[in-house]
Amino acid sequence: MNNKAASAPAPHRTDHLVAAAAWVETPLQLLSVLEAHHTGGFARHTRVLPRSGSGALDATVAAVTAAGLPDGVDVLPSGTTPTLYRENTDTWFVGDAFSGQVQRALLRGGVREYVVVDDGLATVHLLRLLTRRVAVPLERARVRSTPARLALGLATAVRLRAAARAGRLTVFTVLPLPDGLRRDAAAVGIRVVEHDFAWLRALPGAAAPAENRVVLGSAMVRDGLLHAGPYLDWVLGHASDEPVVYYPHRREDARTLEPLNADPRIRVASHGLPAELGLRGLRDRHRVVSLPSTAVTSLRVLLGRHGVAVEAAEVPESWWTGQAAPGLRAHLSIFVTDEKDSR
The missing domain is CATH 3.40.50 (Rossmann fold)
Incomplete structure (x- = not known):
């Protein structure tokens, strides 16, 4: 794009x-x-x-x-x-x-x-x-x-x-x-x-999180599209590398938030603002990782000029539930592009 x-x-x-x-x-x-x-x-x-x-x-x-x-x-x-x-x-x-x-x-x-x-x-x-x-x-x-x-x-x-x-x-x-x-x-x-x-x-810059890695939360578990187990393993895998701030989706529920809140390596952000507003203060030391979502595109547009890497991971086939139709999976693929090519 x-x-x-x-x-x-x-x-x-x-x-x-x-x-x-x-x-x-x-x-x-x-x-x-x-x-x-x-x-x-x-x-x-x-x-x-x-x-x-x-x-x-x-x-x-x-x-x-x-x-x-x-x-x-x-x-x-x-x-x-x-x-x-x-x-x-x-x-x-x-x-x-x-x-x-x-x-x-x-x-x-x-x-x-x-x-x-x-x-x-x-x-x-x-x-x-x-x-x-x-x-x-x-x-x-x-x-x-x-x-x-x-x-x-x-x-x-x-x-x-x-x-x-x-x-x-x-x-x-x-x-x-x-x-x-x-x-x-x-x-x-x-x-x-x-x-x-x-x-x-053009708004004044927002405060940047101390953590270098930001994981964007997804509501796909709540919506019945993804199994909770592999999704949580994916988030915890990022926390095994370095401290993580987890930016929850506004519709997430206890199935994902409770296990993540219990992990000392993860700080779950709590201010409730959309990622486009709450994360606009990120700079080149930050890395954002996410599953496919519209926020990936928004943050690339907002933060690309600051050198922030915004990456969307492909969802493995085994993560999907039976409620995730093939058309939806293909639809989400438009957000899985190389971050450098999106600037």
């Missing part, structure tokens, strides 16, 4: 009162909306409504607010539903296009610009669905939807494909999209804009 900063996208409107609304449910969605607004290419004023009930999202909101939000951004008190999408704004930032609440809002809303921001692997899955020859329901991978949700997902796909044909759908991403998928997106009218976390990189 070319990690050079994309030039700021040209605004779709010239009116200086262009306003945007965003409903964010994860820290990455929030960071992505802030980066998109920072380019100046989508809106002059963006109001962000975080979903309530997520400690990690609350911590991220507090951290970015303390650091100083981009000019023109207001982050509202958290709520349980995407009520901002009921207002007559010019642009909607969309984090989770598979959410039933978001899909219903998209169908109720009138004509406007849509900017899809990163939501992990779901962003790539969404693009693949929207670029099919015919419209297919927008449903999450590995989920069996009810007939009602399939109908809702199909109607949403039709709405977004129509927006793409009219030049009103943009995907704003830091992910290494396959060339074929980029071509397919362009063919149906979807504009893809890359970014390199320009706003986040």
Whole structure:
């Protein structure tokens, strides 16, 4: 992937009162909306409504607010539903296009610009669905939807494909999209804009951990995709070489965290911020190791210029459970690239 900063996208409107609304449910969605607004290419004023009930999202909101939000951004008190999408704004930032609440809002809303921001692997899955020859329901991978949700997902796909044909759908991403998928997106009218976390990189540097080796945690054990035993052995193997700081995934549970907390060679970080925010202070003495994840790409973009090695290990076949479909395993392989080649 070319990690050079994309030039700021040209605004779709010239009116200086262009306003945007965003409903964010994860820290990455929030960071992505802030980066998109920072380019100046989508809106002059963006109001962000975080979903309530997520400690990690609350911590991220507090951290970015303390650091100083981009000019023109207001982050509202958290709520349980995407009520901002009921207002007559010019642009909607969309984090989770598979959410039933978001899909219903998209169908109720009138004509406007849509900017899809990163939501992990779901962003790539969404693009693949929207670029099919015919419209297919927008449903999450590995989920069996009810007939009602399939109908809702199909109607949403039709709405977004129509927006793409009219030049009103943009995907704003830091992910290494396959060339074929980029071509397919362009063919149906979807504009893809890359970014390199320009706003986040401009923030004052964060404190760096004393440990030289950082292991990024994964939620794949919690999600039933990986067996816990080999995963823990992999982490402990790194700790056998030198002291390790383990940066847990926000959805990890006791199956992985309790054994790691009990090992004196491992310090489990506890502040709850996304890796992109909490690890931006790493420098060339640090080495980051991870299983395939979107955070690998994000950290390479953020830290490559500081000489930080960010490595993604391939997952051996024996680690996978029966719930990990071959398509998912292949999907994750886009994040296993040589670290030097990714700069």
